[in-house]
Amino acid sequence: MSDKESKNYDFQVGQIVGAHGIKGQVKIRPSSNNPRLFSELKTVLLQNQKNDSSTKMGIQNIDCDRKMFLVKLTECNSRNDAEALVGFQVYTQKKQLQNLNQDEWWIKDLVGLFVYAKTGEKLGTVLNVFGEQGEWLEISLDAKEGKTALIPFVKEIVPVVDTALGRVEINTDIQGLLD
Secondary structure, eight states, X not given: OOHHHHHTOOEEEEEEEEEXXXXXXXXXXXXXXXXXXXXXXXXXXXEETTTTEEEEEEEEEEEEETTEEEEXXXXXXXXXXXXXXXXXXXXXXXXXXXXXXXXXXXXXXXXXXXXXXXXXXXEEEEEEEESTTOXXXXXXXXXXXTOEEEEEOSTTTOOEEETTTTEEEEOTTSTTTTO
């Protein structure tokens, strides 16, 4: 696979953590808490972190089992084949993913957004999103150099998320929110 083609596979689906059964299914721990987004995948890129090699594979079937995906890859036909892939990172193309619902965002689209108070005052930048359901925004605080704050990522506190304008607004009326 060319470097250009592999760069199109830039959305992490998860990591292969085991084999399932004897027919070559792999268990993937997803990188998202919303497995519906991955339900229509046709191809993935498997990245071996040990030697930085990658290979593209087709998907025959995806099932969910608890918090894991059980995936039958087209070129994986035995348990031995599946076990050889344990530890590989799995990527896909963003265009293969299901559309997000309203008020859903990709974490990588939130990181780096500027954070403003409702008054228009710039407060900082989104550094990360935490929690199993993405329920916390970590922001750097411009006024407190080197300090960060964890903000509950709920509509009452973060009423505006505008990725096109590169900004979020937070309700700073809540006492202690930025302390």
